[in-house]
Amino acid sequence: MGTDSSNGIGSGINAAPRETLRIVVTGHVDHGKSTVIGRLLYDTGSIPQGAIDKAMAASKERGLNFEFAFLLDAFEEERKQGITIDTTRLSFSTDKRDYLIIDAPGHVEFLKNMISGASDAECAFLVVDAARGVEEQSKRHAHMLRLLGIPRVGVLVNKMDLVGYSEETFAKIVEELGDYLAALGMGADVFVPLSALSGENILKASDRLPWHKGPTLLGALDGIAKGPSEDGLRLPVQDVYKFDERRIIAGRVESGSLREGDTVLISPGGRTSRVLSLESWLPKDRRTSARAPESVGITLEDEFFNQRGDIVSHQTDPPVVAARLRASVFWMGKEPLRVGRRYKLKVATASTDAVIDAIHSLIDSGTLAPSEGAREVGLNQVAEVGISLRKALALDPFASHKATGRFVLVDGYDVAGGGIVTLAMAQEPARHGFVKGALSARSEVFEEYYLSFGTREVTKSPGDAPALYGVGDRVPLSGDSYEYPYDFDIVVFRDRVAVLIRDGRVQDILRLDDYSFQGLPLVNGSGYKVIADSEESFRELRDAFLSDGPKNEAALAQRHLDFNAYRRIAFSKADYSI
Amino acid sequence: MARLDHLESLEAQSVYILREAYRNLGRLGMLWSIGKDSTVLLWLAKKAFFGHCPFPFIHVDTSYKIPEMIEYRDRVAKELGLELIVHRNEEALSDGMGPDRGRLACCKALKTDALASMTKKYGFDGLIVGVRRDEEGSRSKERVFSERDNDDLWDHTHQPPELWGQFKTEFPKGHHIRVHPLLEWTELDVWRYIGREGIPIIDLYFAKGHERYRSLGCAPCTAKIKSDAATVDEIIAELALTKTSERAGRAQDQEDAYAMQKLRQDGYM
Known part of the structure; x- marks a missing residue:
């Protein structure tokens, strides 16, 4: 396939590149997450007529007026039960930028689906039902967002119509949730009162909320500032290709950047070499530098052995080579996480067998109080644990490098837990x-x-x-x-x-x-x-x-x-x- | 350095997914429906593997496809030297299966069942498929690495967690993984990328005599739309204004509110 085209493909199609923000909408079951998103997309004309017709027909079939949530809850099971089971994402645009809006289920049974949806979001909205106030999953979701490394949260207080648009009710929720988020070290960027069902304070300020001086939902969305990108090169080796005479090391730049000629360190082996070239298929893609999150292929001056799981960095900012970790984990497995049990741990492109040495504490998502002495971590629980790795891996504390500081634990065939490295202990010298x-x-x-x-x-x-x-x-x-x-x-x-x-x-x-x-x-x-x-x-x-x-x-x-x-x-x- | 723009980010993510599939799944193949999405996938595979295509391309041929599609398929496969597998459900065809026996029954026999028997015959552990979230509801809920059991069934209400680019790569023998590198792309993204990259695609998408195909499928069940969009630029301009769904011209989708969910639970792509 060549690059020349006979289809009249021209240039000038792309206007100035627009920014895209990935935002997840979370919160307790029935507090109206899907309805908020459905309303926003509907009011901004972002949904094709076909999808509206289908949601309309499904609403009628269930004897309902128009259910905005049906624009997202596509499964028959979801519409029958009126809850979101699995996560979905929809794109939508404002004058300012493009969005990928991620709908996450609120029922505790589907927490793993909430995590799947939220894991790559850049920021989050937490939806709270004004009449019911802060409930268990409101807090648990905030806690999960913290562990997923999403520190920026806006709070949407929905169903204000049910509390007569009361400023007092709103203020109580702001205080309670504000305190909780502060305890997590997060803090909310913005609190927005609204009613998704009645369409109040979605695109334009509502007459029914005259006391609210803050933004509408749309204003809050456009007001979120994109976080800074992370410094320090991390290029986990995904694979090594020898399709032809080139020996290409393939991977995705997770943070930082690299250029041809850079001296790089390859961990955990510890050898250094120089980047000879950045490879590409098409001449038009030929370049001499790359930055996150590009998928690249590089060749090195020295062709020594390297493999999937190695990390390419600069010498000044190397990862830790560690065989023991301390980590915060959240558990999604059917069987509890147990001390002494062996799991497969995957961090970036590396994997190894791992044993849980100790459960230092279980964290209660409601109170954030730690409790000691646990021997296992059950479904949807969060714990601080010690882990021994069968072989030392190159990785980082999550606080300094996200992509190489977070991991999943695989139990049998299933991803059963996720975790972030709080402490990576450099490999101990051999005793024998x-x-x-x-x-x-x-x-x-x-x-x-x-x-x-x-x-x-x-x-x-x-x-x-x-x-x-x-x-x-x-x-x-x-x-x-x-x-x-x-x-x-x-x-x-x-x-x-x-x-x-x-x-x-x-x-x-x-x-x-x-x-x-x-x-x-x-x-x-x-x-x-x-x-x-x-x-x-x-x-x-x-x-x-x-x-x-x-x-x-x-x-x-x-x-x-x-x-x-x-x-x-x-x-x-x-x-x-x- | 400036951030990657939207299309660059999508391309980088799709390349990452293709490389994960190639590295982690044993026998791997890519479904090639000749349409714009799977042709973009083919292009991304060439990028991911530096001009090489290290797995076979599979066309599930219902025998009812629009004739230009078959001609295009054979020409491009030859030009690129692709390892092409064409598979048909010969038994159902010789039994006279066709859309007149019911659209969903026909889709199930000639696409779902054909795909299942092809997967078994060649022992695939992974199939790369060009589906996108914005196409229809059940696809919107998909995972990037989506497991199918021994009978090709999709357990859509119990999908595994998928986070931080750690995909489902552990599964019992006999199951396989549907890999979806384009899941996050929209129809408009696909067209903008085709335009930016100059990807040659089949000309059924371009208007002739005031109509064109927006989505390609089998001739009896795929309708043209009214359009004068004869270039990629014109298609992009048209899509920015349209209020109809991409798959509105695909008759099988319209059979019932959950038609695609039902087809896909049984193994449809």
């Missing part, structure tokens, strides 16, 4: 293993395997050898259950480090990226022989372990590892003494 400067690798190479006579179980023991080895240190080449040659190499995939043992001593410790196959016996971090006979076969299995290791460990081990080459299982010493 090898160290050289900033490089460290965990090791089980010199641990023993014993078979117990009594239980017939095999157990692994660290033995009494010194735990950490540096360059020049002698290593114990033989033990009760292993015997290594004088010269061999160790590759620790999970820490991306290689260790050279020569004449029974540590000759060098280096990054796995810098290691090439030496033709000597090779073991992994547990002392199992790695079956490789050439640089090529080594690279192939290295890449397999690095990219699929956590997923296909057993299958990879079957193919590429040999337990019995340097190891055996010894009878447990403890049993001899019985």
Whole structure:
């Protein structure tokens, strides 16, 4: 397909680019979110006649006058029950700019759908029923908005017709909700009294609300200022392509910008390189710099191994390489979140197995009071937890970088929780293993395997050898259950480090990226022989372990590892003494 | 640096979605209906994969399509060297299925059922589809990665959470994911993008003799609209003023208030 066109496609179609704002409308069930949006879109003539006709017919079928909510609640189930089940979004324009308005369900049962809708909004309106006041989901939704990183909220006090357009009622809600939002550290930008059903204070100021000096709904919408964009380059690697002679690293710039020639840091590996080019299909898209949220493809000067989940940043503002986190999580799973249970954690494009170490506190969305001592987090609850990652990932505290500071937890097939990183603990140095400067690798190479006579179980023991080895240190080449040659190499995939043992001593410790196959016996971090006979076969299995290791460990081990080459299982010493 | 404009943001997001699908779903294919939306998708795929199309394109052919569509399909597939899969429900066709047996029955047999048997036959884990929220109600409620079970059914009232670009990539064997990279686009966005990029699309959309197609489908069930819009610019100008729905000319949508919801629960695109 070429770019030339025979269809009379011309230029000058696009007027000056307009700003688009994504806003989510949230609040307690039945407080009128869908009706507010439906009314706004209807009054501004933003709905095609066909959709109005369909909503009209559906209203009649249910014996109702015109239901503005039916313009959004498209499912038969939604119209029958008169509630929004799932989120939707509609575009609409004012003279000032374009909007994507996101309708979010208010029923607690559909909180996960509210979160799905709200998660990429830039700001929010919270709708409160004037007659019923602030209810449970009003607060819970505000709390969720805070956790989703949406600090800008406007409050719409709807159904003012039901309270006789009372200034006093309005003021009470302003006070109560204002206090709650302040406790969350949010604060409301604006409070608007209105009636969606009667169309008061939607597009123009209402005679029935003469005491209200603030804006109409439309005025409040246009009055929201777009937040600043985030500084500091974060380009999570999405994939690496080799469709042709180019080796293209693909990903979306989540924050900041990059240019050709920039020196970049690739975490968690820690190597630096220079951006050689920004790639594109069409010559017209050729450029030398990119900024968030562009999807790009770059080539680097050095073609060392990199993979999905790595983060490209500038050296001055690197992410944290962490294996332990503290985080605020909200739980959407059928089964509760439990201490000690294993989940898959996905942050930007990286993923790893994760275990919940501790539930520090449960947060009550109504009072925001923390309570300690919980062993599990139930559906729709919020908690502060500690998490251990199976492999260290490059990430950030949410407060400094949003996209690399938020994650989801997957339980089985389902996304069951979301969370934001409040504290990322830099990776601890290895307690058993090898160290050289900033490089460290965990090791089980010199641990023993014993078979117990009594239980017939095999157990692994660290033995009494010194735990950490540096360059020049002698290593114990033989033990009760292993015997290594004088010269061999160790590759620790999970820490991306290689260790050279020569004449029974540590000759060098280096990054796995810098290691090439030496033709000597090779073991992994547990002392199992790695079956490789050439640089090529080594690279192939290295890449397999690095990219699929956590997923296909057993299958990879079957193919590429040999337990019995340097190891055996010894009878447990403890049993001899019985 | 200036912020990305609206079309640039949409393009960036769609490219991100296509790359997530390619990376995370095993066997992947793209449905190509020959219409403007799926042709924009094809264009976005070329952008996402730097001029390559690393998956097959699938046309579910009802045999009732407007003849120019088939001619266009075969020409473009050849020009671009696409791996093209054309699939028909031969059994239903030889049994005489057609719109005269009822529009919804016909759609179900020749589109929904054909799509299901094609998915099974080729073992697809992911199908990229060019549907948009603003087309009709049930699509407005969709997820970007939307799961279909072994029988292709869509559990529309129990959709999983989808947040922060973390899509549904874990699912049982035999299920598949419908991937919707254009979900956030509107009809007007699509036309503006076609104009900006200069994407060659089938000329059935451009007015001849005071009428044109606004949405393409099967010949017996797709009506032209009155229009003099013969260029992309003129179509954009026309759409800015229109009060009718894009799919008003698609007869199957009008059969009942929830016709599309019912078709789509059973696996329709």
